[in-house]
Amino acid sequence: MNPLTIILKLVLTVSLFCTSSSVEYFSENDIPELKYLDDSVDPCDNFYDFACGNFKHVYSPSSTTNILDHFSLLEDDLIQIGQDILSSSILKDDPIAVKKAKTAYRACVNVDSYTKPYAPEMRTVQEVGGMPLLSPSNETAKFSWNEIGDLVGQYGIPLIFTYTVGQISQNESAIAISTDPLSNPSLLRPQFNKSYDAVLEQTFQEEAKRRVTRSTSPAPFDVFLQTLAKKLLEHSNATKTEAEMLSDLDDMATFMRQLYAGGIIDDDVLPLSSPVTVKKLQDWTDLQFAGEDIINWIDYLNTIFKMSGVEITDDTQIYQPNAKSIYGTLNLVKQTDPKIVKNFALLRIFLFQAPDSDSITRKAFEDYYTAKGYQLFSRPKYCARKILDVVDTASLSYAVTYSYQKYHYNINKIKQAAELVQRIVNTFEDTLEASEWMDTESRSSALQKIKNLLVLLGYPDFVEDTTGLDAFYENFRVCQWDNYGNARVIRAFKQAYQFMQLKPNRQFWGKSTFDANAYYNRPNNKMVIPISMLNPVFFYGDKTTLDYSRLGSIIGHEISHGFDANGKNYDENGILESWWTQETVDAFNQATTCFKDQYSQYYVSEIQTYINGSYSLNENLADNGGVRQAYKAFKRLTDQQEIQTTGNYTLDQLFFIGYATMWCGLESNYALNVLVSTPNGYPPKEYRVIGSLSNMEEFSHAFNCPIGSNMNPENKCILW
Incomplete structure (x- = not known):
């Protein structure tokens, strides 16, 4: 309970309303x-x-501060306490969950010592069988929806479609695709202190509207993207020239612009209800594309939701904003060279992972972020904010809460x-x-x-219970020598935890x-x-x-x-x-x-x-x-x-x-x-x-x- x-x-x-025998004195001095x-x-x-x-x-307030109030001041105080907890010695009696949080913080703060070899992105390239950006232009590539779903599940970064999960009543939950109509909680105050992720997501959408071709004076995001791509070329055996690489980035930008514009709608779109079961969504997709094997929604969604322990079935409910956006997106991917889609997916992941990459990528990210006029946090503060989840959904923050409620x-x-x-x-x-x-x-x-x-x-309730706390983080892998991998695990865990809401739990x-x-x-x-x-x-x-x-x-x-x-x-x-x-x-x-x-x-x-x-x-x-x-x-x-x-x-x-x-x-x-x-x-x-x-x-x-x-x-x- x-x-x-x-x-x-x-x-x-x-007796809740019993009278007190003592007198409380209060004045403006209080x-x-x-x-x-x-x-x-x-x-x-x-x-x-x-x-x-x-x-x-x-x-x-600094020039980059949008709101300074008691909420933000309290947030700063909590972050400082969180830093104190996370930077303290790992004690023998600490729950395993707390040890994991402290280890993740140490790896994050000492990222230059604990990120070896350089260009950690290359591990991902190897895992997915290569990256077209680094391959000969005449090489063919395949990139299925299940492979996209696997990256979403492993990195906790939305690709092509965006999914959220919420309860539509106390006994029923659903997946929302692209938009979130599930009546999110009403917060007491607006969230102006955006996470790095939120700024990047906003930039993706801005760039999709702005960028048609490269300009002679590249925008900060273009510089960031090109710096990362050049680094990858240098750390691979790629034979591509810089000009070929820039051409690939242009193709990716075109795809990105079409994606955020709603895809390609070149046919009449059949009506589709909302909410709709996965089975009906599959039937609609098959009918819309005249039986072509476009996507297997069950396999694709189960790949994304695998880490949450939730099984997607034919009866799983999905909210969707409109049938045109789903058709347009599926049709865009269908008509786009898989090499372009794969480049987009991997670069998007690498950009979101950038604050936890090697010094070259981090420097590129910091330059971009500063050029955008946003507040760049010190490394210790960034790491504490990431682990405390101060403006985000929960990951390791419950482990830190254990120490906070016990000692602070x-x-x-x-x-x-x-x-x-x-x-x-x-x-x-x-x-x-x-x-x-x-x-x-x-x-x-x-x-x-x-x-x-x-x-x-x-x-x-499990925060106070060391057994329950450790069980909650049982599958949370943390390595002191792999901050890049830790960042990946944090994202994936955060996403999987939110997806668990498909099993209604008030x-x-x-x-x-x-x-x-x-x-x-x-x-x-x-x-x-x-x-x-x-x-x-x-x-x-x-x-x-x-x-x-x-x-x-x-x-x-x-x-x-x-x-x-x-x-x-x-x-x-x-x-x-x-x-x-x-x-x-x-x-x-x-x-x-x-x-x-x-x-x-x-x-x-x-x-x-x-x-x-x-x-x-x-x-x-x-x-x-x-x-x-x-x-x-x-x-x-x-x-x-x-x-x-x-x-x-x-x-x-x-x-x-x-x-x-x-x-x-x-x-x-x-x-x-x-x-x-x-x-x-x-x-x-x-x-x-x-x-x-x-x-x-x-x-x-x-x-x-x-x-x-x-x-x-x-x-x-x-x-x-």
Whole structure:
């Protein structure tokens, strides 16, 4: 049983709401972030500027930083702790999993000592029977879909098609091909700190649109690609000239451009449903290509999914964006010289492996990355980020979590956080009970949904169990003398772990516990709060006012996603169906129109653009619901447990200051533009604070804001 489930049940068996005999004293001295406060600003005019006006004087972000806030600051702290753990001596009593993580880190940091021979890519070339780029131009080549699938499975790098796996309800999972319509978790904050992989993937797509032929002034990506190709030529027995090699790269670029443009569609495309079983996909493919042996989907997919231990059958469900993209891609590969396809596949792998290759390739990658204007991490930090999976799905991070929770964290705080979760859940139940805009039938269903909410808190249950932890990483091969191979294993393991979701498991942890974020998953009706978020500034464990205003609001935010414009379409079991009456849906739509209008009036002066209140609706509903539920739970607690203030601010004022200072941050113009232009995205931080607090009478009362002031408008938007 999941540790959190046990903890929550233990908490519930005692008196959750017993009053404490002790008095908690709290003042502004307990809020370190009060140094961001600018008391020259009227809190009733702009509470964000009041609470965060001096943040920009405390921190000076680099020119490559898009967002600097408490999430990124916490991430930096966690990475430093991770580096300390990973660089420490390998102890006899360390679990095997921890030894593997430390070994992988050492190999990564000391890559020049542990990457022998040079040009490690040549091992792959030998494994796949050669590379056309390095072979005589008149030599024939074969490259089947099963060979493509084998590379995908071994390297964890998508080739031609992209596959993701997710649950479409608590009892059913599916593969998504090319795009991901499986309603990914709604995260608390946007991910701007991209991994090297994400930047490379973005570049592939940009280059596919830009590049027609080589230019006289090659772009950074072209230089990177050519440097790698030249190195491979030098380390092989190839007789090709540089001009022939460049011609091959041009052919690859043409293929890449066609691939990202949707392939070749030279015939009428038969209709294809979505989702579709693998058997029906095969029948459609055979019919579309008039019986030609184009691809065996069962064999191909099983090759990709082999390492996950999941078997693809005729009945496996696949979501696909449209039949044209599948036909166009299959037809493109069919009509393309296999040599070109193989060159593309291998070069794509080598480019993604570049940060862990020899010094020549790493230097080429670093030059490219710097030319793109992105932040290049030091080697130790890069290695720590890779193993901690700070902005990615999980691989070795759970092994590091073992040492973190045992030696660097007060594990009792998880039980305190579990109690806070339960209080916010109870408060939300009471809010549902009192919601007059919901009719009896819809309210009853909503209450059942929140009762069926699963909360994963801290980390997976096997982390504390050395036997279970070692079993989890049993097939994870790590070699201190082979960083290139380790990087390959990490990618393959990461992909295989995500593919395991094809076996429905509601308690599945997909992301790293070091990802400073929280999220709600609609198909599972599941909220995940990793141990990363159970740290200051978000959670102290002994500062009730701050804990409720910050982590409490985050918890409320994630719960609210279960009932936002998308969440309301998923029932208690995560099934996509209508479970509200039309009367309640109409009332919901009317209430949310207020939020759309409110946020659409906010003008972001830095980029001279208004927020799109429709784009950010779900996050705005979650922000408003989160802080409101946290405040209600906090007031209920203070009615039972005495908390006294000893400074210049009242308890309510400190609650709202705590909430606002959690969002203090600096956003580049690039980040602001992305935020306001992204559907289902977030507003800038300033308006996450102003928008939610200006809708609360309790806030206006706490700061004596006159009616009609910016923070106390006459018309307030309220849902939960």
